Amino acid sequence: MKKIWFVTGNANKFRELSVIASKYDVTFEMAPLKGIEPQADSLEFIASFCAEEASKTLGEPLVVEDSGLFIDALKGFPGVYSSYVYKTIGCEGILKLMKDVSNRRAFFKAVVAYWSPELPEVKLFTGICQGRISDSIRGSQGFGFDPIFIPESREETFAQMSREEKSLYSHRYLAFSSFLHWLCDYNRKL
């Protein structure tokens, strides 16, 4: 069974990944490295950069995941800085910014960057979950902006779903699934 480092300090993300990974012949181990995360406009750039940086310390196959909530009416805010915005103004702040705003379209996006010594460069995998911002904070599952995000075709927020149910729609799930699909395929061809 292949072991891959998941470079993150976020135990919630790691638990979400475990749900996904259980279907594949892969084990993940958490590597809570503290590296430089660049300020940048794109999750792709940030994830690639962090994967390259972590590879200098670990030297073994690893993934980095970066994700964000992008709200149409707020020009993509909080976007790449979602975790900082969550820690400061939180869900309440976002709802206040969205007060009386009729266009509530938003999406969650996750980018997984995979680094391995045998690859010429970092491989990127993306997952997007379209949805909308709720009118109030609902639910207590999940983390971050889950209590104010309703995925398309549903009425509940992510925070009103179990981890398994959320994984059916989750951007993080989609990004990691496409990575794991690719990885299994790649390993078969070796």
Add this chain to the structure above:
Amino acid sequence: MKKIWFVTGNANKFRELSVIASKYDVTFEMAPLKGIEPQADSLEFIASFCAEEASKTLGEPLVVEDSGLFIDALKGFPGVYSSYVYKTIGCEGILKLMKDVSNRRAFFKAVVAYWSPELPEVKLFTGICQGRISDSIRGSQGFGFDPIFIPESREETFAQMSREEKSLYSHRYLAFSSFLHWLCDYNRKL
């Protein structure tokens, strides 16, 4: 006359600096380098990091300045990410977040990082301007959050003041002044 690179892509900052520098025997030249700016909790860390990075390209005395608006009631938001927050939700967004909030205390903080080949490490200089968030957008001078920031002991926002008047209170002015004071003193001792 000593020449120092000011690493910035922001022409407004450069113009503000020119007002300050005119009183000292120093010339600044704008170096619009595009480097990695790290995500971090402190302006000090960001400015130091960027100065070290820029030194690898320029190899000559240089300054980097980073600044932000820290609002008490929003746990310091927008803080180190002020420029991103300005580009997305802008002054309107901040006023919306501050609607019905009675504690309007805030401060602008600037950190100047100076790198020079003869120094053992980057030197930091800080400037803070205490004040409050206005109830509405007022004035058209300056840039960024100037139209919603009222410095202590005044009634006008930064955007209602001329560049010269703003410089009497400005965090950036204070940080650069303390740098220039130190520099002249240092050069005298050589």
